[in-house]
Amino acid sequence: MQFGVFSVSDITRDPVSEQTPSEAERIKAAVAIARKTEEVGLDVFAIGEHHNPPFFSSSPTTLLAHIAALTTKLVLTTSTTLITTNDPVRIAEEYAMLQHLADGRMDLMLGRGNTAPVYPWFGQDIRQSLPIALENYNLLHRLWREDVVDWEGRYRTPLQGFTSTPRPLDDVPPFVWHGSIRTPEIAEQAAYYGDGFFANNIFWPKEHYMRLIDFYRERFEHYGHGSAKQAIVGLGGQAFIAKKSQDAWDGFRPYFNEAPVYGHGPKMEDFAAQTPLSVGSPQEVIDKTLTFREHFGDYQRQLFLIDHAGLPLPMVLDQLELLGGEVVPVLRKELAARRDPEVPDAPTHASLVTAKYGDAAPRQPRPNANRGDNVTGGSPYIDEPATGDEAA
Numbered sequence: 459m460q461f462g463v464f465s466v467s468d469i470t471r472d473p474v475s476e477q478t479p480s481e482a483e484r485i486k487a488a489v490a491i492a493r494k495t496e497e498v499g500l501d502v503f504a505i506g507e508h509h510n511p512p513f514f515s516s517s518p519t520t521l522l523a524h525i526a527a528l529t530t531k532l533v534l535t536t537s538t539t540l541i542t543t544n545d546p547v548r549i550a551e552e553y554a555m556l557q558h559l560a561d562g563r564m565d566l567m568l569g570r571g572n573t574a575p576v577y578p579w580f581g582q583d584i585r586q587s588l589p590i591a592l593e594n595y596n597l598l599h600r601l602w603r604e605d606v607v608d609w610e611g612r613y614r615t616p617l618q619g620f621t622s623t624p625r626p627l628d629d630v631p632p633f634v635w636h637g638s639i640r641t642p643e644i645a646e647q648a649a650y651y652g653d654g655f656f657a658n659n660i661f662w663p664k665e666h667y668m669r670l671i672d673f674y675r676e677r678f679e680h681y682g683h684g685s686a687k688q689a690i691v692g693l694g695g696q697a698f699i700a701k702k703s704q705d706a707w708d709g710f711r712p713y714f715n716e717a718p719v720y721g722h723g724p725k726m727e728d729f730a731a732q733t734p735l736s737v738g739s740p741q742e743v744i745d746k747t748l749t750f751r752e753h754f755g756d757y758q759r760q761l762f763l764i765d766h767a768g769l770p771l772p773m774v775l776d777q778l779e780l781l782g783g784e785v786v787p788v789l790r791k792e793l794a795a796r797r798d799p800e801v802p803d804a805p806t807h808a809s810l811v812t813a814k815y816g817d818a819a820p821r822q823p824r825p826n827a828n829r830g831d832n833v834t835g836g837s838p839y840i841d842e843p844a845t846g847d848e849a850a
Contacts, residue, residue: 459757459793460804461786462502463495463764463778464537464694466719467515470768473716478768481514485521487771488514491764492525494775496532498782504537504567504761509576512718519552526560533806534560537658537694537761538569538637542587543580545614546594550601550622557627562807567656567692568595569637570644586613588643595636599651602631605823628820633805635692635759638670645670649677654690654805656759663732664753671754687800692759693750695734696766699780703738709773710737717767740784747789756797758804760789 465488471478479487492503503525505518515521522534534556539549556564570587571577577584593611600607601622610616626632635656636648648655655674657667675686683689698713700706707726714726729735734750736743747760762781765774803809811820 459790459797460501460533460759461789462500462504462533462759462761463491463781464504464506464761465491465515465765466506466537466763467508467513468718468766469512469514470718470766471716472768472770473712475770484514487765487774488521489525489528490771491774491778492532492534493528494778495782496529498778500532500778500782500786502533502535502759502761504535506537507540507571508573509543509579510573519556522564523556523559526556526563529563532563534564535635536566537656538567538571540571540576541568541594541598542570542590543576543582544594546598546601547614547617547620547622549598551624553632554602554622554624554626557632557807558624562627562630562811564807565633565635565805567635567637570641582613588641589613591644592647595634595647595651599631602626625823627807628811628815629823630807630810630814630820633807633810635690640666642670642673645674646677649674649683649689650681652678652681652683654692654758656692656694657754658694664734668753675755684802685800687756687798688802690802690805691754691757692761692804693734693754693757694761694763695736695747695750696763697736697743697747697777697781697785699736699738699740699743699777699785701739701780703742706738706742713767713769719766721767740780740788743785744788744792747785748792751793751796756793756801758802 467484467488469479469481469484488505495503505515505521506513507515507518509516518536518539526534553566570591574584577587582590590613593613597609597611600609605621607617607620633654635654636644637656637658638644639658639662645655655671657671671691675689678684678689679686698706698710700709711726715721720729726737730737736746751757764777
């Protein structure tokens with residue numbers, strides 16, 4: 459079971475101090491949060507992708523590559539990468555590069571995005587977001603698995619003899635999670651490819667996500683990737699923790715009330731009762747998180763939204779201390795004791811390499827110069843440098 463945190467990268471006024479951080483301050487804060495995430499023993503740090511104010515994370519691979527250089531164990535991922543407004547060729551290139559720089563300590567979550575004005579900025583129409591998502595991922599999936607790709611679709615120009623570079627580390631593509639808050643077609647897509655399904659269930663009642671996750675599990679088994687229990691599921695949610703329960707409710711209330719994602723709506727008590735939002739003492743957060751397994755079955759990744767709504771960095775770091783020191787160790791123990799032995803761990807680069815190669819050394823692709831220009835297409839990879847006449 460992996461535990462971690464995610465950020466939507468919002469730049470929000472602190473309703474207590476009435477100060478709004480600059481972009482520079484929030485970017486530096488994200489790095490500090492990631493480093494603290496590793497320090498307190500959590501497994502995963504995730505950052506969203508946004509191209510509109512009040513968010514800063516327009517280039518998640520740049521940020522994650524920087525964090526990779528400052529950490530040693532942390533798995534780096536996104537929440538989410540926009541499969542609709544990004545060119546799948548660029549996704550293939552940028553995340554393969556990140557995979558190399560992070561020594562495999564990365565994966566990514568793909569999503570459509572729900573901010574309508576962003577689509578025309580990148581030449582797309584939000585009304586076509588679902589077919590774009592399906593087509594773009596089909597191409598991305600091939601780009602990471604086929605040395606030379608010939609492809610033609612509806613939403614981008616054709617490719618002829620194209621090789622995406624760099625090739626994935628160890629010739630093993632990054633693991634992909636498909637993030638969804640509403641759409642069964644995305645659950646179907648994740649199941650079809652045998653990928654992970656991340657239900658970022660911060661808004662809807664649990665019954666909605668139970669249907670989505672059950673559907674994904676059924677279709678995962680239908681496509682022959684394993685039993686429904688072996689499907690790869692992740693969950694999201696926000697937690698705010700204090701040593702004393704009332705201190706948590708009092709401390710978080712002004713931030714909840716002004717939160718751009720869900721503020722100015724239901725009372726915090728009502729919202730917490732209806733969603734995964736966990737506010738309270740460490741034990742209360744533990745107890746609520748354990749109910750997720752009762753609703754959704756065994757799952758592999760739990761991410762907590764940790765820095766939303768203008769929370770100042772010192773407060774976020776304190777949250778991480780409590781999360782890593784008092785909450786997650788208990789959750790690891792309790793969930794491990796209750797876990798069905800048939801349920802696999804969350805995929806990592808190391809586990810995917812072992813699954814592909816066993817005890818053999820992994821293949822390191824070496825594209826030759828004739829193919830590297832993506833003009834002539836041509837011959838397959840060579841495993842050793844050319845010599846003699848071949849090198850002429």
